[in-house]
Amino acid sequence: MSHAQPPQYPQPPHAVPRYMQSPRRRMHPLRIWGIVAVVLGVLLGLAGCVIMAIPYGLFILGGGGNVDAFRDFAASFTAPGMIALVIGFVLLVLGIVGIIVGKSRLR
Numbered sequence: 001m002s003h004a005q006p007p008q009y010p011q012p013p014h015a016v017p018r019y020m021q022s023p024r025r026r027m028h029p030l031r032i033w034g035i036v037a038v039v040l041g042v043l044l045g046l047a048g049c050v051i052m053a054i055p056y057g058l059f060i061l062g063g064g065g066n067v068d069a070f071r072d073f074a075a076s077f078t079a080p081g082m083i084a085l086v087i088g089f090v091l092l093v094l095g096i097v098g099i100i101v102g103k104s105r106l107r
Contacts, residue, residue, distance in 0.1 A: 027102070034098025041092030048084030051077055 055074040059065075 029102070030098050031102025034095045034100075034102055037091045037095030037098060039095075041088045041090070041095055043088070044084055044091060045088030048081045048086075048088055051084055052081030 055070070055077050059070050059074075
């Protein structure tokens with residue numbers, strides 16, 4: 001029993017064989033980490049905004065009330081919210097720098 005080979009069709013002279021195509025360029029690891037840092041920075045910044053907005057939303061949903069007691073309650077949310085915002089902003093800036101540096105290192 002003979003093995004049937006697929007028919008060989010003539011190729012035009014200007015045709016580029018499949019193995020001669022340019023290889024796909026890989027992304028630089030710094031660029032990949034930059035993209036991850038940008039996404040995490042945006043998410044952490046949004047989380048910081050939500051953390052700082054939670055007491056105000058709860059105050060409004062609760063129908064208002066004693067504003068002096070609310071200020072003490074809301075002040076305890078300010079520090080964690082600001083820390084999350086600052087870390088998110090730092091990650092965002094470092095991610096953008098990583099993307100730019102990783103892109104320029106591939107050239």
